[in-house]
Amino acid sequence: QVQLVESGGGLVQAGGSLRLSCAASGRTFDNYAMGWFRQAPGKEREFVAGIRWLGGKIYYADSVKGRFTISRDNAKNTLYLQMNSLKPEDTSVYYCAAFRADVAMASVNIHVRSVYGYWGQGTQVTVSS
Numbered sequence: 030q031v032q033l034v035e036s037g038g039g040l041v042q043a044g045g046s047l048r049l050s051c052a053a054s055g056r057t058f059d060n061y062a063m064g065w066f067r068q069a070p071g072k073e074r075e076f077v078a079g080i081r082w083l084g085g086k087i088y089y090a091d092s093v094k095g096r097f098t099i100s101r102d103n104a105k106n107t108l109y110l111q112m113n114s115l116k117p118e119d120t121s122v123y124y125c126a127a128f129r130a131d132v133a134m135a136s137v138n139i140h141v142r143s144v145y146g147y148w149g150q151g152t153q154v155t156v157s158s
Contacts, residue, residue: 031055031147033125038152045115045156051108051125051149058082058106062130062139065099065110067121067154074124078110079139085132088139093119115156125149 037049049065064079078099079088087099098111108125126145130138138144 031127033127033147033149035123035125035149035152038123038154040155040157041115043115043117043156043158046111046113047115047154049110049112049123049125049152049154051110053106053108053125053127058127060129060131061127062135063099063101063108064126064139064145065108066124066126066142066145067119068124068151069121074142076140076142077123079135080108081130081132081135081139086136090140112154115154117156117158120154120156122151122153124151 032054034052035049041047059082061082062079063082065077066074067077068074076090077093078097080099096114101108127147128145
């Protein structure tokens with residue numbers, strides 16, 4: 030059974046940094062794409078960043094480009110999201126997610142929420158002004 034467990038959220042002042050982690054277990058993720066999504070109160074869950082587990086192209090939402098960095102540690106089966114220069118509008122619950130995808134599928138669908146079959150429980154990030 031696939032399990033994704035996020036950690037690392039918290040309260041930070043604007044301009045600060047946080048690193049989120051997502052521990053993945055339950056299967057080999059070599060043929061999976063992994064993504065970070067976020068959802069603010071009253072808003073749709075939106076794509077933040079994505080990467081295939083075996084590497085390759087990395088995808089970011091325009092709103093976080095240049096500030097957030099997605100990475101993974103294959104040995105630890107862990108996905109990360111380094112968030113710098115945080116803004117109050119980054120305040121959300123952040124979710125880790127996974128779906129089975131080859132390179133072509135990942136390039137087309139990695140930002141599409143509905144293709145992800147596995148989700149973590151989320152971790153709250155609050156950025157104060």
